Amino acid sequence: MGSWNKIRYSQRLFLWLLSYSVLLVGCFVCFQYHREKRFKADELNAQLQLINSYLLEALADGHDLARLSASQPHPFDELRISIIDTAGHVVYDNTLDTLPYANHRSRKEIDQALRNGTGYAVRRHSESTGKTYFYAAMLGENGSIVRSAVPYSVTLTELLRADFGFLWIMGGITVLMSILGYFATRRVGLHILRLSRFAESAERGERIYDTEPFPQDELGAISNHIVRLYADLQHANADRDREHRAALHEQQEKERIKKRLTNNINHELKTPVAAIQVCLETLLTHKDLDEAKREEFLHRCYSNTERLKRLLADVSLITRMDDAPASIAREPIDLAALLTEVAEECDAIAADKGMKIVNLVTGPLPMTGNPSLLASVFRNLIDNALAYSGGREIRFQVLSSADDKIVLCVADDGCGVPPEHLPHLFERFYRIDKGRSRAAGGTGLGLAIVKNAVLLHGGTIAVDNRPSGGLEFTITLNRTA
16 A cells, blocks of 8 residues: 555556546457357357258158258258157267267256257257267157257357457447546646645745646646635745734834834933922022022022923924824925024024024925924924034035925034944934933934934935035925825
8 A cells, every 4th residue: 555655646546547447348358248148159050950940841851860860951060969858858860879868857957958949059068979969959749859969169269259350349449538538637646746846835834836737627726726815825935924913013103103212302301300400409498598699599490390281292293203104294385484584583593603504595496294383304404503513504405306305405514523423423312422412402313303203204314414514404395195
């Protein structure tokens, strides 16, 4: 059984089909052979019965049986004639010198003749002569039986054998069925072999590609559909897992950023709260402070309160952009007009710090966006330049304006930033000089707000040092964000 299972299924199927074909043809050949043999036996019986009939008529006319049997014309080399009486005893036999004593009534041909008038027996051994004969018997009117027999010789065997032509035809049919069966099972085997490889690959979890075609038939079409459906399902599962991993990574990143933001906010709140607490404790403990000192402590409380207010406003804004970007309303605006408005608002503050704002943007620049967020982008860039650049000029300029995008440049002519800090400028609470940043009143969220606001408008922002000094921010905004 183990060796049988090692044979490929298509080969086993072919062997089963071949065995079935041989069995079917063999059964038909056997049936036809025996049918042909019986037909020829009936034909031989008819010839012998004609002789028996002739002999019975001659006996009825009173002729001598020995002379008749010798002179009777027949196609056989040797013909044995016997007469059996109604009791079953042989009363005459032309081949024996001594008549047998055995009763022949039970012999097949005699029994049939007594019952039906005629009978025959194929290939029976004679105890009297030691030969094998074909017997034919006929019952006469007087109750006696004439029996003729011919030896079952090679000639008779050939006479009773089926035609070899028939056997050759059936053999040819068997070979033809085997050839057709081979190609049919081979075709089915191709289906099964590829399905087997497909099942093994699927079980191992390998990636399935629908590249190896099945034979072009109904089974091949079904097999192709199965493989294609599995490949599509595998692709869909891979996409789902990839999206799930991306979503999980994004969620983890958001959690990390929120945790970091919380820690940073906690850290940033400590300084102004501690400063306010110290000032208030001093005022409450030393009620006899002079008016100048009292005024100084109150001014410190107020400035730290303003710093807390700005920090909370920036945290609220950046949290809203992170958690609910879809809730931020958008409307048609003119970006050139908005820039002009922001530049005019900040112009006086810039002048107090010895800087001027040069707005080279001319309109109109229509787009869809949130005017408050876009205004905060440019205000934060101006505040950042005023606080840290140490330069004399802040410049706004349009680099390109297409149907779908607007590219702007915001630059100053200050000291710039060491190159190692440039990749981190948009990180939340990232400070190049922490002491200087806090002294300038910065919350550490300005440039992070700028980047998030630009991203919400389908844009990008990049920063680099100018060759002549200062920072240059390149902003790309989608008109239909």
